[in-house]
Amino acid sequence: MGNASSMLTQYDIEEVQEHCNKLFSQQEIVSLFQKFCQLDRNSKGFISADEFLSVPEFAMNPLSQRLLKMVDGLNFKDFVAFLSAFSAKASLHHKIEFIFKLYDVDCNRKVSFNHIIEVLGDLSSSFISDEEREQVLCQLLQEAGYTRNSLLTLDDCIKVLDKSGIRMDVEVPVD
Structure with a gap:
């Protein structure tokens, strides 16, 4: 997947789906990739704690400091895997x-x-x-x-x- 500014291929989408146990549809993964790219302001291929804190809902969350330990430095695949716990399809x-x-x-x-x-x-x-x-x-x-x-x-x-x-x-x- 290279850096965050690259485009997702069908192979990338399917690989991410496998990584998150198919809890997101291909369309959802594309949407998540767009959000990931917005957060990854420097196109480094991962999201830093500061970039996560730029999301007001995240920054205002009473557990944000605990969550930051879990999310700091996530690449796209791991970002989707992190979010998979919030999927309605997650066990x-x-x-x-x-x-x-x-x-x-x-x-x-x-x-x-x-x-x-x-x-x-x-x-x-x-x-x-x-x-x-x-x-x-x-x-x-x-x-x-x-x-x-x-x-x-x-x-x-x-x-x-x-x-x-x-x-x-x-x-x-x-x-």
């Missing part, structure tokens, strides 16, 4: 895997009570108190057989969140 397992990476702040493949509380605080600090947040999380963990001292693996998070009905779908606008 619940795929979505939970994405969420797990967001909570795994020190990248040790384990999530602590405090990691979860930090992220929940970023998301809900103005809506509920720290005590209420901790109480809800303790109850959720207890119902799944864990305590506030448990270190959760991805499989544990799947067990906890599997029945939660997570919704994090974003529609890709097709021009």
